[in-house]
Ligand SMILES: Nc1ncnc2c1ncn2[C@@H]1O[C@H](COP(=O)(O)OP(=O)(O)O)[C@@H](O)[C@H]1O
């Protein structure tokens with residue numbers, strides 16, 4: 235009896251995932267992100283996020299193939315600084331991703347809030363956020379398959395909207411894997427839709443092959459943006475942004491922000507080196523420099539200090555998203571458009 239139990243460790247569970255949309259969290263170019271409830275046995279419920287891909291993209295075979303391929307690739311990315319993917323599903327011909335729900339804000343929302351209050355993000359928190367992003371990247375870049383072969387994951391779209399801060403203070407990188415698929419995505423004019431032009435690495439901006447160092451440049455742009463309260467590479471159009479990424483002299487950040495000292499300026503310049511050979515070659519190197527910078531004087535920022543700061547800024551229980559009725563109507567209309 236005992237032996238039989240031991241032998242039957244491998245088994246499968248056939249079940250169905252049941253999700254109910256609670257509210258819409260975000261509507262973007264690629265799809266809509268909802269807060270949803272997953273239902274299990276005996277009234278078990280769990281809140282999570284669901285991203286539904288737009289129909290017009292679902293119809294693009296190459297995009298969907300890459301989207302699915304990448305979703306498979308990131309399925310096993312399990313790290314505190316990465317939004318975890320739970321499930322890639324299909325319902326009525328529409329693909330969706332179920333993922334960890336982050337109750338918090340993205341960096342763009344944080345920046346908008348700070349602008350409204352005419353406040354600057356404390357320098358140490360800016361460095362802390364960038365350090366957590368490099369921590370997530372270091373894990374993803376180093377990820378191997380079960381045989382130990384490197385997966386060669388590059389995010390390709392590290393930008394302020396793809397970095398979330400939970401009200402508990404955790405920093406989470408999202409939109410993993412979708413970024414690569416996006417490279418195969420065509421808009422209505424048949425042009426390939428790229429990542430956010432003002433966070434792109436020079437390699438991306440000049441359509442060259444990218445590797446993990448590309449993500450470090452983008453993280454440098456995120457850090458510079460957090461410090462300055464604006465993205466120095468952002469132009470009025472994506473073309474102008476791309477041009478700045480490729481040509482604008484990288485400024486001496488000490489002249490733009492008095493809180494930046496020689497050391498932090500050097501970190502920024504090393505991350506923002508246009509020549510990948512001059513840049514940090516691994517996320518780990520950048521992580522070490524950032525952590526050294528905030529911790530070598532003793533106590534530095536933590537998830538707790540960041541969480542407290544964000545909660546103070548947004549209020550303890552921030553209202554977010556739209557009403558359930560609206561979300562349901564929105565979901566229904568998205569689903570009904572699938573044949574159109
Ligand atoms: N797991 C999540 N939990 C909470 N909010 C999320 C989650 N994923 C995305 N969001 C919200 O939706 C926005 C867009 O999500 P993202 O996955 O980047 O979609 P897009 O493809 O439109 O860029 C994020 O900036 C964030 O505000």
Ligand SMILES: [Mg+2]
Pocket residue numbers: 395396409
């Ligand atoms: Mg995004």
